[in-house]
Amino acid sequence: MTKESNMAILPLVIAPDERLNTPSEPVKVVDDSIRKLLDDMLDTMYANDGIGLAAVQVGVHKRCIVVDLAVRDGGRDPIKFINPEIIRKSDETHVFQEGCLSFPDQYSDVIRPSSVTVRYLNERGEQKEIEASELLATCLQHEMDHLDGLLFVDRLSRLKRDMLLRKLAKQRRDAV
Numbered sequence: 001m002t003k004e005s006n007m008a009i010l011p012l013v014i015a016p017d018e019r020l021n022t023p024s025e026p027v028k029v030v031d032d033s034i035r036k037l038l039d040d041m042l043d044t045m046y047a048n049d050g051i052g053l054a055a056v057q058v059g060v061h062k063r064c065i066v067v068d069l070a071v072r073d074g075g076r077d078p079i080k081f082i083n084p085e086i087i088r089k090s091d092e093t094h095v096f097q098e099g100c101l102s103f104p105d106q107y108s109d110v111i112r113p114s115s116v117t118v119r120y121l122n123e124r125g126e127q128k129e130i131e132a133s134e135l136l137a138t139c140l141q142h143e144m145d146h147l148d149g150l151l152f153v154d155r156l157s158r159l160k161r162d163m164l165l166r167k168l169a170k171q172r173r174d175a176v
Contacts, residue, residue: 054146
């Protein structure tokens with residue numbers, strides 16, 4: 001537990017782990033337990049130098065994600081998403097080199113729509129929409145894929161995915 005708050009750093013689920021391939025359940029009621037989960041997810045994301053995190057990555061199969069791009073510049077501007085859904089995506093695409101806290105030190109270029117509109121509930125249970133482009137659009141799509149049991153490596157060619165998974169397996173063996 002941190003001294004400033006009641007938040008906690010949760011253990012990350014690291015690939016390969018079948019929990020990462022299991023779709024998450026919609027949140028039925030936005031209550032204190034969901035708010036605490038979102039706060040704990042942010043604490044966990046910050047502690048691991050991430051910019052986004054899905055609940056499934058801490059072993060909770062709820063449709064919740066947190067994102068904070070400001071941490072890249074030393075700031076904090078978190079956004080909490082409950083039951084997010086993409087309601088519009090651009091035809092235009094872009095390529096970003098993606099990484100994932102569940103795939104430590106592994107990165108690969110992924111092609112995604114360059115902008116999306118996402119409808120979600122905030123931590124007060126209010127319905128919101130956000131229009132996102134560039135890195136925020138990529139981050140939201142990456143985290144929302146987690147909610148459907150999809151991983152960024154699932155968007156790679158078989159050859160690239162297999163190479164990345166072999167590197168991850170070697171990294172785990174070397175760490176033992």
